[in-house]
Amino acid sequence: MFEILKTVIAFIVIFGVLVFVHEFGHFIIAKRSGIKVLEFAFGIGPKLFGFQGKETLYSIRILPLGGFCRFLSVEEVEEGEEGDQVSREELLARSFESKSIWKRMAVIVAGPLMNFILGAVLFVVAFAFFGVAVADNQNLIGEVSLGKPAATAGLAAGDRIMAINGTETPDWNSVTQQIHTNPGEKMSFTVEKADTKQIVTIEITPAYDQELGKGLIGIAPSYTMQKVSVLKSIQYGFLQTVEFTRQLVLYLIHMITGKAPVELSGPIGVAQVIGEGVKQGMSSLFTLAAVLSINFGVLNILPLPALDGGQLAVMTFEGIRRKPLSIEKKGWIQLTGFALLIALMIAVTYQDILRIITK
Template sequence: MLKTIIAFIIIFGVLVFAHEFGHFIMAKRAGIKVLEFAFGIGPKIFGYQGKETLYSVRLLPLGGFNRFLSAEEIQAGRENGENLDISEQELRDHSFENKSLWRRMLVVVAGPIMNFLLGMALFVFLFAVFGVANPQNVNIIGEVSKDKPAAAAGIVAGDRILAINGVNTPDWNSVTAQIHAHPGEEMQFTIQKAATNEVVSLEITPEYDQQSKQGLIGITPSYTMEKVSVGQSIKYGIQRTIEFTRMLILYIVDMITGKVPPELSGPVGVGQVIHEGVQQGMSTLVTLTAVLSINFAVLNLLPLPALDGGQLVVMIYEGIRRKPLSAEKKGWIQLTGFALLIALMIAVTYQDIVRLITK
C-alpha cells in the first residue's frame, strides 16, 4: 500500500508539474510576470522568492497553479496583506489581461501541450529502453483484460485456443477472425489450459465493440520484445501518442453522443490502476504515466469552465465581441465550473468505491 501511495503522489506530481510549467514558461516567453509558481495546493510549506516569482511548495502535492500579474491579483494580494509594489507601467506592460488575445491563448494551451509532450517523451523512453512489442501469430493468449468475457470464463494468459465453434484456430489470425465476426453470439471455445495442459470447452459471448465495430472478448496475443534504435523509438513514440489521443477523443465523442455508456474514474479508480501497475513493474508504471498525461491534456482542453478549454472559449468569445467580459462574470463562470467539477469528482469517486466494494 505504501508503494502505491508513493507512486500515486509521484505520478500526479509529475503530471501537474509538467502542466503548470507549460503555463509558466509560455507566460515568461510572452512577457507576463508570474507572481507565484506553486507546486501542490493548500497551505504553503516553504517558498523561495526569486527575482520576480515566488516558487512555493504546498501541503498537498496533487495540484498546482501560476499567479500571473493582473489587476485582480494585485487587489487580492493587498487584501491578503501582501506587499505588492507594482507600478501602473509594469501592470500595463507585464500583466496577463494586457497581452494580446493570441499570447493569452498560447499561455493557456501551453499546459496541455506540455502534457502531450510528456506522454510522448515517456513512450519514446519506453521503446528505447524496453523495446517494441512484436505480436506473435500463434494461438497462445498473451494477456487477458479484467471484467471482459474471456476473464469471466476463466481464461488466463498462456492458455491456447485450439478451436472456436468446431473450426480449428492454429494461429492468432484465425482466432480473431472467428471472434470479430460473431459479436453477441455464444461461441464454443476449445481451450488448452496453460497450467495443466488439460483441454476444456468454454462458452463465451463476444462483446460488440463500438469503436472497432466487431466482437471482442478481452484478449491480446503473446509477444516478444524487439530492440529498436533511438530514431525508431522517437517515431514509435510519436505514433503511439497520436494513436492514443485519437482513440481518447473518439471515446469522448461516443460518450457524449450516447453510443457508449460513460465510464469515468476518479482518484480512487486511478489509485487502483496505479496499485496494479506497481505490482506489474516499472514499464507498466511508465506506460500508465504516459497514458494519464495524455488523458490530462485532452480533458483539460474540453470546453468546460474551470478547465483550460473553458478559458479558451471565453477568450474566443471576447475576441469575437471585441470586448472583455467583466471580472464579475468571469468569476461566476469559474465558480460554476469549479462547483460542477467538484460534483463530478464526487460522483465518479462514489462509482469507484462502489465498483471496489462489489468486486
C-alpha cells in the same frame, strides 16, 4: 502490503511529473510573455510548505491531485496599496489581462502541449530502452481489460485459448476471427489456465463494438519486445502519440454522441491501472505514463469551465465580441466549472469503488 506501497509511490511520482510538466508549460510561457507569476503550486488544498523566489512563491499543497500557476491580475494591482504611478503602470503591464489575446492563449495552451510532448518523450524512451512490442500470433492471452467480458468471466493474462465452440484455435488470428464474427452470442471457450495448467470451459458473450463493428471480449495477444534504433524510437514515439491522441479524441466524440459507452476512471481507477503497470515492469510503466500524459493533455483542452479548454473558450468568446467578460461573470464560470469538476470526480471515484466491490 509492499505491492500497495509501490503502487502508491508510482501513482504519486507519475501524477506528480504530469502535473509539474503541465504547470511548467504555463509558467515558462507566462514568464517569456512578460506576465508576473505570483505562485507556482504543486497540488491542491492547504499549503504544506513553500519558499519565496525573486517574485514567485513556489509551494507544495496537501493533495497531489493537481496544481496551478497564479498570475498577477489587473484586479490585484488596482486593489493593492497605493504606490507611485510608474510602479503601478509597470505592474499593470505585467498582468495577465494586459497581454494580447494571442499571448494569453499561448500561456493556456502551453500546459496541455507540454503533456503531449512529455507523452511523446516517454514513448521514445520506452521504445529506445525496452524495444517495440510485436504481437505474437499465438493463442496466448497477453492482457485482459478490466471490466470487459473476458475479465468478468475469469480469463487472465497467460491463459491459452485452445478452442471456441469446439473449434480449435491454434493461433491468435483464429481466436479473434471467431470472437469478431459472433457479437452478442454466448460462446464456449476451452482454456488452459496459466496458474494451474488445467483445461477449463468458460462461457463468454462478446460485446458488440459499434465503432469497430465487431465483437470484442477485452483481450490482447502476447508480445515480444523487439529492439529498435534511436531514430526508429523517435519515429515510433511520434506516431504512437499521434495515433493515441486520435483514438482518444474519436472515443470522446463517440461517447458524447452516444455511440460508445461512458467509461471514466477517477484517481482510484488510475491507481489500479498503475498498480498493474508496476507488476509488469518499467517498460509498462513508461508506456502507461505516456498514455496518462496524453489523456491529461486531451482532458485539459476540453471546453469545460475550470479547465484550460474552458479558459480558451472564454477568450475566444471575448475575441469575437471584442469585449472582455466582467470579473464577476468569469468568477461564476470558474466556480461553476470547479463545482462540476469536483462532482464528476466524486462520481467516477464512486464508480471505481463499486467496480472494486463488485469485482
